[in-house]
Amino acid sequence: MARTLSLSSKPKKSASPSKKKGVRPVITKKVTKAPAKTANKAPAKKAAPKKSDVKAVAAKKPAPLSKAPKAAKVTKAVVKPAAPVSKVSKTSTDWSKDPFNAKLKPAEKIGFLREMLRIRRFEQQALKHYNNGAMGGFLHLYIGQESVAVGTASLMNGKDEIITAYRDHGHALAVGMGMDECMAELFGKGTGCSKGKGGSMHFFAPDKHYWGGHGIVGGQAPLGMGLAFALKYKGLKGCAVAFLGDGAVNQGVFSECLNMAALFELPVVFVIENNGYSMGTSLERSSAIRHSLASRAEGFDVDWSLCGGFDLYELRANLGAVMEKARTKFRPHVLEVSTYRYYGHSVADANAKKYRSPEEIERYKTECDPITLWEKQLLKEKVITEAGIEKINAEAKAEAAAAADFAIASPWPSEESIFEDIYHEVDHQTEAGQTGRHFFSE
Amino acid sequence: MPVITYRQALNDAFAEELSRDENVFLMGEEVAQYNGAYKVTEGLWQKFGSKRVIDTPISEAAFLGMGVGAAMMGLRPVVELMFWSFAYVGLDQIINNAGCIRYMSGGLINVPMVIRGPANGGTNVGATHSHTPENFLANTPGLKVVCPATPYDAKGLMISSIRDNDTVCFMENTLLYGDLGEVPDGAYTIPLGVAEVKREGIDVSLIAHGRAVLTSLAAAEILSAEHGIEAEVVDLRSIRPLDEETILNSVAKTHRAVLVDENKPFCGVSSQIAALLAEQAFDELDAPVLRVTALDAPAIYSMPLEKLQLPDAQVVVAKVLSSF
Known part of the structure; x- marks a missing residue:
């Protein structure tokens, strides 16, 4: 008997064990440098990736999907955390010519810059107020990773759904949430996007296909799978993109999701935003790796690939292709994106500058910053001028400052609101909501 | 039917x-x-x-x-x-x-x-x-x-x-x-948050949910037949939302409450009911609120001992009698 879930009318995959023709990224060189795995090595002394490592990563870069060599034996190798992919990119494909990028209009390219700058200025403004003590909670900054959220939002087709973890401000702004409501949420104000009930880690906008904003590492992964399940169940031509960090892949539920997404042939793309650090623990100290984090999908018959996240073109090309595959072929995919955060795990991360060197952070800022790279690209393409960039930047700063003013001027939520938004039936004063006692405090 | x-x-x-x-x-x-x-x-x-x-x-x-x-x-x-x-x-x-x-x-x-x-x-x-x-x-x-x-x-x-x-x-x-x-054919609904008095009585309220309701009903029959005590059995049916009114009305009638619960005693469902009665039925009570719960140990495997762990009718009867 065939497997039980049959949401699509297409024929079942053959149960034949024969390996399907390769779309796998394949390692062609063995990395000779041993990973620093010894526990006694002081993390603070960890140096930035050396040139030899960069080369090794270049060798492991996935070939374009269409040209992947046939299944070669995977050699045991190690990916260094968040390798500076910009260097790699110089020797590989010109992603601007990719079908997902070739037809972009200048206004769209400028729009991407605006969105990335808005995210950065929003978070810098938030950081200022966090450090002043005007807001509490955690503040997991996305600064350095903006290209990933903006690139993803730019690929959504109106039916696609996305979900992420607690580093969620970038995705929120990228899908179109307003700075005012987001900033007010950080301040815990009643005008916040979650009425001050969620905080930094819990931004949601279902009307914009954005399902959070989730605080527990990896806990959002099955929810993303559920979004994909619902799309398929309803017969909608969309996919779900579920983001998670490099630390979250070690949560058991992620492995369960890979298995189920493959079994049920769900249109879901798991995007691992690999910024190299699982809070304060580097990738190599937190994850046992043969090839990459994404390659764990191999054991579940889920397609996977790697891509650099610093170049918006590269991100769009790679993610665009796998989203389309998910939508049309109901094939799940794991895409591991190299990226980097300049700030700590959260602003409360007391060791933010101890588990990695200041030089490493500086190198990423100068060589891999996605906004700087995009600005250079657009200047090269003569899509924008320096003055044009400065204008957008100034507007983003002003918008962020105005959002903070809005948040500061906004009222706190009312005391009565503590008991609102818990039960749908109570909120809507239905018969069910008015039957029996729902809340047990006075 | x-x-x-x-x-x-x-x-x-x-x-x-x-x-x-x-x-x-x-x-x-x-x-x-x-x-x-x-x-x-x-x-x-x-x-x-x-x-x-x-x-x-x-x-x-x-x-x-x-x-x-x-x-x-x-x-x-x-x-x-x-x-x-x-x-x-x-x-x-x-x-x-x-x-x-x-x-x-x-x-x-x-x-x-x-x-x-x-x-x-x-x-x-x-x-x-x-x-x-x-x-x-x-x-x-x-x-x-x-x-x-x-x-x-x-x-x-x-x-x-x-x-x-x-x-x-x-x-x-x-x-x-x-x-x-x-059970009737076709669809019908029972609202969440509405308890049901499964047996009317005037001497003591047995308040229970799940299988403990059946245990309480059995105990009520023994109490009636052997001790002349008419127990009222309140089936909570839903724990949250909770029908406090039915519980309080029953205790206002019987002035005694024995809570029967297959949950463990520490912070169990019966703890919540006991708190409710302490807060809102204190003046109605002629005796302390008593509980019969699962014994406070992990469920034991051995069959005869496991039977001792969950409330049975005789234990409920004994607890009720101790309240008079």
Whole structure:
């Protein structure tokens, strides 16, 4: 008997064990440098990736999907955390010519810059107020990773759904949430996007296909799978993109999701935003790796690939292709994106500058910053001028400052609101909501 | 009226709702082709097909979370846990996600999901398969908890739970699946948050839920026949929302309360009822509120000792007599 879930009318995959023709990224060189795995090595002394490592990563870069060599034996190798992919990119494909990028209009390219700058200025403004003590909670900054959220939002087709973890401000702004409501949420104000009930880690906008904003590492992964399940169940031509960090892949539920997404042939793309650090623990100290984090999908018959996240073109090309595959072929995919955060795990991360060197952070800022790279690209393409960039930047700063003013001027939520938004039936004063006692405090 | 089993009553409820609303689907381990580990979903896969009745791998966290995600998008998953004890590997999905998303999103999202399965001891399967988590799931604002004792209640409460727009944790009992009772054909609902007086009495209120209701009814018959004590038996049916009015009315009538609960005593459901009576029925009470609960140890495997761990009618009778 065939497997039980049959949401699509297409024929079942053959149960034949024969390996399907390769779309796998394949390692062609063995990395000779041993990973620093010894526990006694002081993390603070960890140096930035050396040139030899960069080369090794270049060798492991996935070939374009269409040209992947046939299944070669995977050699045991190690990916260094968040390798500076910009260097790699110089020797590989010109992603601007990719079908997902070739037809972009200048206004769209400028729009991407605006969105990335808005995210950065929003978070810098938030950081200022966090450090002043005007807001509490955690503040997991996305600064350095903006290209990933903006690139993803730019690929959504109106039916696609996305979900992420607690580093969620970038995705929120990228899908179109307003700075005012987001900033007010950080301040815990009643005008916040979650009425001050969620905080930094819990931004949601279902009307914009954005399902959070989730605080527990990896806990959002099955929810993303559920979004994909619902799309398929309803017969909608969309996919779900579920983001998670490099630390979250070690949560058991992620492995369960890979298995189920493959079994049920769900249109879901798991995007691992690999910024190299699982809070304060580097990738190599937190994850046992043969090839990459994404390659764990191999054991579940889920397609996977790697891509650099610093170049918006590269991100769009790679993610665009796998989203389309998910939508049309109901094939799940794991895409591991190299990226980097300049700030700590959260602003409360007391060791933010101890588990990695200041030089490493500086190198990423100068060589891999996605906004700087995009600005250079657009200047090269003569899509924008320096003055044009400065204008957008100034507007983003002003918008962020105005959002903070809005948040500061906004009222706190009312005391009565503590008991609102818990039960749908109570909120809507239905018969069910008015039957029996729902809340047990006075 | 047809007489059917508790198991069949649930099965009928699923069939009614699967037919009525295309957004309803069942999923869980062995629910489809195997016909359910306890045969509660028997025949539904043949009738409704693989889109609506879905076998999952043994991955509670993933399929509970998938249910939450699907429910956020407007589907109405009915997710079976082979045992509620297995929920413990997926509690993040139930408590943090199903239970908190509505609040954390400021009311933008709701999770109309039913999580169901047996939650009981007394079946000689040891501690890990004998948990009764109704107390700590009811401890999560945002979740609802239902524990039906009879076939009639099982069907009506299940249909209400599937139609409810919040997440309902529906706790059945393997020892009740074979119980017979009168159950009407067709769909009917029993509202959540409405207790039922299963037996009228004037001398003492036995307040219980789930199988403890049947234990209390048996005890009431003994008390009546052998001791001339007429016990009133209040079946809570739903734990959250809770029908406090029916509890208080009963105690106002009898002036005595013995709480019968297969939950553990520490912060169990009976603790909440005891607090309610202390706060709101103090002047009505002629005796201290007493409790008969599961013994406060992990469920023991050995059969004769396991029988001692759960309330039985004789223990309830003895406790009632001690109150006079």
